[in-house]
Amino acid sequence: MQRVSVGLAGRSYEILIGPDLLRRAAEFIAPLAPTHIALVTSATVNDLYAERVRNALSGLGPLMTIVLPDGEAHKNWSSVSKILDALVEGGADRKSLVVALGGGVVGDVAGFAASIFMRGIRFVQMPTTLLAQVDSSVGGKTGINHERGKNLIGAFHQPQVVISDTSTLKTLPSRELSAGLAEILKHGLLADCKYFEQVVHDLPALRACAPDALGRAIAGSCEIKAGIVTRDERETGERALLNLGHTFGHAIEAMTGYTRWLHGEAVGCGLVLAADLSVRVGLLERAAIGPIETAVQAAGLPARIEGLSLERAIESMRGDKKSEAGAIRFILLEHIGRAVQRTVPDAALRATLAAGGYA
């Protein structure tokens, strides 16, 4: 088992990474001495892993299970209400514990419910997707979608501990696994060239869920994200670098109605576009693009998505939650392992989109 610490003074916690950790859950949760445990999960994950967790935690006191429907469409108030109702009806108190077992959707919703129940009770993340293990379970952003936009409602609420059982990834569909690899590549590109090269070397092993490669890649990604979150918990500066590839990615998702491409797939393509734009504004050497594109493809992600509207893409990026007063702030690369935040000339952005197959 590997441990990564997230150092946030009174809100510090550990991320535990390794095979078969769900069976050992009691070891990590008993020290929290919860009065009740509310296990929140989604239908698919409930069938696969909830029993394992219930068995592991059976000696720790009363436990209830709340099963949400699967999918991003249920990252909404109705799911939050369901959790809050169950907590009230189950007699939960300030010492109760919410355990989020599932992908990023479950983690975001359950964490948000925990952040507002009795003005905030403790919660534990048990992420079961690669994306959740390297990204959404780390850093304390919780929330739900509004019908007008993703993640518009939420709170910062850090977990007590993150338990990432890498064995659960064996049942994850390969498209979902690749989507998680996009965030891993992103972490390497923005913060650590050596880590990026190691991940690229390990891509075949990662796609085959080899435990050593998974442990190495997940721990490395968590260390990068944890470092950034420690220095900038509330995203007033450096944390924005984690949006590398996301300005383009969000536009791809929005233009395709959030159905055609998974978030990580859109980000994979976004990483290539961000690299291209970095070259056009004179930050990055052209020679760096090849390896980035090859890595995205080797991760099973699209490096290019043809036929989207250039004008609609620009419009969508100007409306992104992360842009300010219509100015699009891009995260660009100076070299592999170093990202910076910049606004760019309109002509460079248009050239990148045109070269990327936008019309």
Ligand SMILES: NC(=O)c1ccc[n+]([C@@H]2O[C@H](COP(=O)([O-])OP(=O)(O)OC[C@H]3O[C@@H](n4cnc5c(N)ncnc54)[C@H](O)[C@@H]3O)[C@@H](O)[C@H]2O)c1
């Ligand atoms: N809070 C943050 O900092 C942060 C960061 C990144 C993403 N997110 C959020 O995370 C969400 C995406 O998370 P996701 O990619 O994990 O998607 P998800 O939670 O929808 O999970 C993807 C699918 O995989 C299934 N699944 C989960 N674990 C499985 C397993 N082990 N085996 C088989 N199937 C399994 C789920 O039931 C679901 O159908 C988005 O809502 C996004 O906004 C949050």
Ligand SMILES: [Zn+2]
């Ligand atoms: Zn992302």
